[in-house]
Amino acid sequence: DQQVKQNSPSLSVQEGRISILNCDYTNSMFDYFLWYKKYPAEGPTFLISISSIKDKNEDGRFTVFLNKSAKHLSLHIVPSQPGDSAVYFCAASALGGSKLTFGKGITLSVRP
């Protein structure tokens, strides 16, 4: 039972364009959402997060949008750079808890 779903396994975009990575969740108890980035042979690194009391959080080139009614969030990267090529994981936690529930990840490729 996948509570966090990243339905697209991969995405390819041109350098300078916008990358939009989508994530859906099913558990209504989730109240905190995170995006992690992972390069090969390394552990995931935190990218950006959003609390359920907000619908948008921005950090430089990265913006996360949350639509609670649709149980959907998205990560926008603009402009995309070749160094952004990595696997991106969406994660969620429930009711102030500590453990994270992850999606399967999306492989982003940014073409020069």
Place this chain on the structure above:
Amino acid sequence: GAGVSQSPSNKVTEKGKDVELRCDPISGHTALYWYRQSLGQGLEFLIYFQGNSAPDKSGLPSDRFSAERTGGSVSTLTIQRTQQEDSAVYLCASSFQPGASYEQYFGPGTRLTVT
């Protein structure tokens, strides 16, 4: 400062053997987590330690899996009588405090292959 370290980086073992995986968290971090990533899957929560509190073991897939954290620092994940389905990358993370709003810093993982 030093990040989260894990050892070994790779482990190949025969089915039925026991294995121990080690995690050294960031100094001063009170919370420690174990996750695993099987091929084509996301990270799956296994166990969580916070200070002297009883660990949250709700993610351990069977009683063959156990973990301990000694002195509030180093942690060891033990898998007894390994099975082929245990093959995965085992990731350790630590955070300064518990709670999802505190960033979890991940180690590079231990790739376990059970033959």
